[in-house]
Amino acid sequence: MDIPKNIKEHYEKLKSEIEEHNYRYYVLADPIISDQEYDKLFKEFAELEKKYPELKTSDSPTQRIGGIVVEGFNKVNHSIPMLSLDNTYNEEEILDFHKRVLKNLSLNRVEYLCELKIDGVSVALRYTDGLLTQAITRGDGTIGEDITQNVKTIPSIPLKLRKNISVEVRGEIYMPKKEFVRINSEREEKGLPIFANPRNATAGTLKLLDSKEVAKRKLSSFMYYVIFPQNYNLQTQEEAMNFLKEVGFRINPNYKKVEDIEQVIEFWKEWNRRRKELEYEVDGIVVKVNSFELQRILGETTRSPRWAIAFKFEAEQKETKLKAIKLQVGSTGIITPVAEFVPIQLEGTTVKRASLHNFDYIEERDIREGDYVLIEKAGGIIPQVIGPIKEKRTGEEKIIQPPEKCPVCGGKVGKIKSSEVAIRCLNPSCPEKLLRMLENFVSRNAMNIQGLGPKILKRMVDAGLVKDIADLYYLDEQKIRSLGEGIGDKTVENILTQIEQSKNRELYRLINALGIPNVGLKTAKDLAKHFKNLDNLINAKFDDFVKIEGIGEDIANAILKFFSQEEVKKIVKKLKDAGVNTGKKEEEKSEGPLKGLVICQTGALSKMARQEFAEYVESKGGIFSENVTKKTNILVVGENPGSKLDKAQSYGITIMSEEEFFDEYGES
Numbered sequence: 001m002d003i004p005k006n007i008k009e010h011y012e013k014l015k016s017e018i019e020e021h022n023y024r025y026y027v028l029a030d031p032i033i034s035d036q037e038y039d040k041l042f043k044e045f046a047e048l049e050k051k052y053p054e055l056k057t058s059d060s061p062t063q064r065i066g067g068i069v070v071e072g073f074n075k076v077n078h079s080i081p082m083l084s085l086d087n088t089y090n091e092e093e094i095l096d097f098h099k100r101v102l103k104n105l106s107l108n109r110v111e112y113l114c115e116l117k118i119d120g121v122s123v124a125l126r127y128t129d130g131l132l133t134q135a136i137t138r139g140d141g142t143i144g145e146d147i148t149q150n151v152k153t154i155p156s157i158p159l160k161l162r163k164n165i166s167v168e169v170r171g172e173i174y175m176p177k178k179e180f181v182r183i184n185s186e187r188e189e190k191g192l193p194i195f196a197n198p199r200n201a202t203a204g205t206l207k208l209l210d211s212k213e214v215a216k217r218k219l220s221s222f223m224y225y226v227i228f229p230q231n232y233n234l235q236t237q238e239e240a241m242n243f244l245k246e247v248g249f250r251i252n253p254n255y256k257k258v259e260d261i262e263q264v265i266e267f268w269k270e271w272n273r274r275r276k277e278l279e280y281e282v283d284g285i286v287v288k289v290n291s292f293e294l295q296r297i298l299g300e301t302t303r304s305p306r307w308a309i310a311f312k313f314e315a316e317q318k319e320t321k322l323k324a325i326k327l328q329v330g331s332t333g334i335i336t337p338v339a340e341f342v343p344i345q346l347e348g349t350t351v352k353r354a355s356l357h358n359f360d361y362i363e364e365r366d367i368r369e370g371d372y373v374l375i376e377k378a379g380g381i382i383p384q385v386i387g388p389i390k391e392k393r394t395g396e397e398k399i400i401q402p403p404e405k406c407p408v409c410g411g412k413v414g415k416i417k418s419s420e421v422a423i424r425c426l427n428p429s430c431p432e433k434l435l436r437m438l439e440n441f442v443s444r445n446a447m448n449i450q451g452l453g454p455k456i457l458k459r460m461v462d463a464g465l466v467k468d469i470a471d472l473y474y475l476d477e478q479k480i481r482s483l484g485e486g487i488g489d490k491t492v493e494n495i496l497t498q499i500e501q502s503k504n505r506e507l508y509r510l511i512n513a514l515g516i517p518n519v520g521l522k523t524a525k526d527l528a529k530h531f532k533n534l535d536n537l538i539n540a541k542f543d544d545f546v547k548i549e550g551i552g553e554d555i556a557n558a559i560l561k562f563f564s565q566e567e568v569k570k571i572v573k574k575l576k577d578a579g580v581n582t583g584k585k586e587e588e589k590s591e592g593p594l595k596g597l598v599i600c601q602t603g604a605l606s607k608m609a610r611q612e613f614a615e616y617v618e619s620k621g622g623i624f625s626e627n628v629t630k631k632t633n634i635l636v637v638g639e640n641p642g643s644k645l646d647k648a649q650s651y652g653i654t655i656m657s658e659e660e661f662f663d664e665y666g667e668s
């Protein structure tokens with residue numbers, strides 16, 4: 001049969017589009033269309049191929065598992081291919097799947113195990129005599145990358161199994177939604193490109209070449225697959241799950257064995273409703289024929305097993321009109337484009353605005369003012385503009401160019417590092433930057449001065465009353481009154497009292513309030529605990545910083561650079577002169593038997609829960625840490641210890657039972 005020219009062209013166009021999206025997704029971890037749109041393209045492509053088999057070549061995307069092997073890691077052959085899954089979004093196709101299964105097995109009923117489809121990155125883990133020896137990505141399905149060092153930093157992955165067996169298991173590594181949101185906001189603040197979703201964030205993290213950086217991002221895992229299950233006398237997927245749990249893996253508890261396809265659909269509906277409750281992102285369910293014997297009979301294609309299917313959830317996306325793209329200047333001068341659209345209801349909240357992150361984001365997706373756009377919640381939380389609906393364009397839409405000058409002060413703009421995507425206002429006295437800095441200074445986790453809302457701060461900046469954050473402590477009645485309208489006696493008094501009270505806040509609040517790039521609340525707390533007063537912090541050297549648990553080279557450099565600035569020195573002096581606490585309070589209470597010691601816990605303690613124990617350690621002057629690192633001094637071991645114990649042993653860290661610990665460091 002002769003294939004019409006236009007079909008051939010269409011096929012080629014789809015093919016190159018899919019290849020481009022694969023590249024962006026698997027290699028750059030930066031897709032520009034949603035999974036649902038991708039799946040639609042892919043389906044259209046596969047159907048075309050089915051209809052015109054002559055079109056198909058051996059390098060067709062349908063003949064390959066999506067991934068690509070990247071450089072920088074050792075390549076490892078998989079013991080058996082690591083496949084993808086066929087997928088569908090609708091009930092009709094799930095019924096087709098069921099019919100196919102029954103037909104191929106010549107059965108009239110079959111048992112399925114329904115599991116949640118965790119939106120992470122798949123991994124193969126190899127254990128020899130109970131010890132983790134290798135962790136491998138899926139890669140192209142035949143060859144994966146050796147990411148053992150990175151995987152070893154993930155607390156839920158045992159370094160040692162509870163049984164002395166050799167086994168290969170597979171499962172999913174994922175990033176919790178909260179961590180995803182945290183990392184993205186940190187990246188946006190640093191001027192780096194953001195991750196599209198938790199899965200891309202996980203993929204990007206696992207492919208970092210520095211496992212110390214990996215350890216800082218709180219990845220977790222669920223295992224769901226045992227290679228050569230017959231070696232462990234396992235007959236079904238359900239038994240495999242129990243086995244995985246028994247030998248020490250984290251498995252997802254929300255699975256269900258069902259007897260018919262209606263129950264599969266029910267399970268899918270239930271979790272489509274309940275997915276918001278989960279701390280991790282799921283993009284559907286995976287339906288697996290439970291019996292391994294039946295799985296073997298069904299076999300697989302080059303891409304995916306015939307005994308399983310991903311039954312995906314529609315991502316909740318809504319269309320709305322993008323009214324305007326506003327430019328915001330942040331405290332570090334980063335100019336962020338923000339989309340303002342006609343308000344819509346999305347997953348239970350009204351949304352009307354979303355960050356467009358940076359100008360590359362706008363350009364890559366070709367988002368224009370006046371466009372109809374699709375909005376989705378990334379990680380189920382943060383509204384995100386996916387892209388324009390180009391068919392709806394009228395020609396009136398406006399292309400937004402990166403600004404040539406600061407939208408607020410008119411100052412020069414530019415990038416401070418070529419690796420950054422962000423464009424910044426370079427004017428050090430840009431009033432908008434100052435306003436953001438003040439807002440951060442008075443915020444709840446910083447100096448907590450509630451009377452100073454954004455409106456009044458803006459008036460103060462506009463009137464020239466405050467030129468830096470320290471000026472807040474030099475306000476007096478007369479100055480505040482000079483703002484004029486709406487400022488009554490009560491307001492003046494309130495503001496002055498609150499400012500006065502804030503002089504006694506804890507040191508960590510002051511550190512957080514200073515607006516040091518890359519230093520958030522958690523780091524501010526670590527720094528305060530370690531240095532006890534601001535002078536120690538200011539005089540510290542690079543080596544002093546990197547010794548501290550949780551502080552890497554990036555943060556160390558950012559802090560050093562920050563305090564070396566003349567303006568900052570001036571501000572610090574002004575704060576001190578005004579009587580703001582720079583550490584006296586902390587010095588008084590930081591004495592204790594655990595002074596300076598980093599304590600970690602594994603297993604359950606009989607005396608207290610983890611949070612209580614952390615507080616106890618801190619009340620005794622110690623530092624509580626979630627993970628064992630080389631900086632840990634003591635590991636306290638309770639009931640059912642996890643992999644931290646092995647790690648501590650391998651680092652030669654002091655290990656104490658609960659009793660030993662409290663005998664030595666207890667109340668008396």
Ligand SMILES: NC(=O)c1ccc[n+]([C@@H]2O[C@H](COP(=O)([O-])OP(=O)(O)OC[C@H]3O[C@@H](n4cnc5c(N)ncnc54)[C@H](O)[C@@H]3O)[C@@H](O)[C@H]2O)c1
Nearest residue numbers: 021025031033034035038066084085115116117118122286
């Ligand atoms: N947006 C884009 O540009 C773009 C580009 C390429 C691919 N994609 C997306 O990626 C998908 C293809 O990726 P894929 O090959 O990893 O397939 P997939 O993610 O659709 O499904 C297969 C994967 O599901 C995972 N999984 C999670 N929970 C599981 C469980 N309980 N049991 C078994 N497996 C489980 C496994 O890692 C497995 O590899 C596409 O369908 C598309 O949605 C998107």
Ligand SMILES: [Zn+2]
Nearest residue numbers: 406409425430
């Ligand atoms: Zn400016």
